[in-house]
Amino acid sequence: MAHEERITTGVPALDEMMGGGLLPRQMVLVTGPPGAGKTIALLQFTLANLQQGRRCLYVSSSDDPEMVVENSLRFGWNFKPYLDSGQLRIVTFRLMDTDAGLTTNIRETMPRTIRESKADIVVIDSVTEFQDMCATDLERKGWTMELRWTLRDMGATALVAAEASGGAGITKYGIAEYVSDGIILLSRFTSEDTSEFVHVIQVLKMRWIQHSKELRAYRVTSKGLDIMSPIYTVLAAQGKKRESL
Ligand SMILES: Nc1ncnc2c1ncn2[C@@H]1O[C@H](COP(=O)(O)OP(=O)(O)OP(=O)(O)O)[C@@H](O)[C@H]1O
Numbered sequence: 678m679a680h681e682e683r684i685t686t687g688v689p690a691l692d693e694m695m696g697g698g699l700l701p702r703q704m705v706l707v708t709g710p711p712g713a714g715k716t717i718a719l720l721q722f723t724l725a726n727l728q729q730g731r732r733c734l735y736v737s738s739s740d741d742p743e744m745v746v747e748n749s750l751r752f753g754w755n756f757k758p759y760l761d762s763g764q765l766r767i768v769t770f771r772l773m774d775t776d777a778g779l780t781t782n783i784r785e786t787m788p789r790t791i792r793e794s795k796a797d798i799v800v801i802d803s804v805t806e807f808q809d810m811c812a813t814d815l816e817r818k819g820w821t822m823e824l825r826w827t828l829r830d831m832g833a834t835a836l837v838a839a840e841a842s843g844g845a846g847i848t849k850y851g852i853a854e855y856v857s858d859g860i861i862l863l864s865r866f867t868s869e870d871t872s873e874f875v876h877v878i879q880v881l882k883m884r885w886i887q888h889s890k891e892l893r894a895y896r897v898t899s900k901g902l903d904i905m906s907p908i909y910t911v912l913a914a915q916g917k918k919r920e921s922l
């Protein structure tokens with residue numbers, strides 16, 4: 678299909694890696710270790726889609742709406758006008774506020790809140806923290822499936838952060854990677870020639886899309902994620918600084 682609609686990630690080089698962006702109605706994971714830039718990528722995605730006129734719901738498991746707005750301003754991203762106009766809603770469900778009863782409540786109310794938002798774009802930071810609220814593996818799997826079906830029923834496109842697995846799987850619980858349509862994997866390794874680590878991004882899976890199989894170096898900058906060109910990526914891996922090229 679030549680002119681199929683795509684949903685931008687807000688990072689042009691990442692859109693390119695997947696042939697133009699996400700397909701509408703996909704649920705895509707951004708997974709990686711702490712500090713990889715998952716939250717920053719989600720904020721970038723949210724702003725880009727607000728700018729394109731889409732209704733967005735931002736669901737956080739840790740930051741209050743005020744904190745989300747404040748942290749975004751550090752990057753020059755102003756969500757305030759979109760909140761004021763109602764085009765953006767930010768909701769927080771905090772794990773630390775929960776006792777057993779309330780946890781159950783959140784598991785039930787969160788999908789309902791998402792459904793009732795009627796948003797085009799849903800952003801969740803992070804699915805892992807909500808999965809942490811489930812008492813058993815079966816509950817966790819059920820909740821994750823319910824989230825997927827909620828998004829599908831609404832026709833929303835979703836970008837969802839997930840904590841990386843410390844072991845063999847991709848995410849902590851090994852569920853979200855199969856339930857989602859796509860996986861953007863952030864990782865890092867230490868350069869052989871310098872003591873600095875290098876951030877690396879790859880599109881690990883993207884259903885129905887012919888996507889790049891490249892590993893590309895990226896930096897987290899004051900303007901968000903900056904993915905380097907493949908040539909810079911090779912040099913970065915060898916420890917050469919982009920600026921010195
Ligand atoms: N203004 C900035 N300029 C450049 N880099 C920044 C700036 N602010 C944060 N960073 C980088 O971004 C990292 C944090 O990114 P982010 O919060 O998106 O990570 P995360 O993957 O969501 O982590 P976690 O899993 O802990 O939530 C910091 O460790 C820092 O390296």
Ligand SMILES: [Mg+2]
Nearest residue numbers: 715716717802
């Ligand atoms: Mg984060």
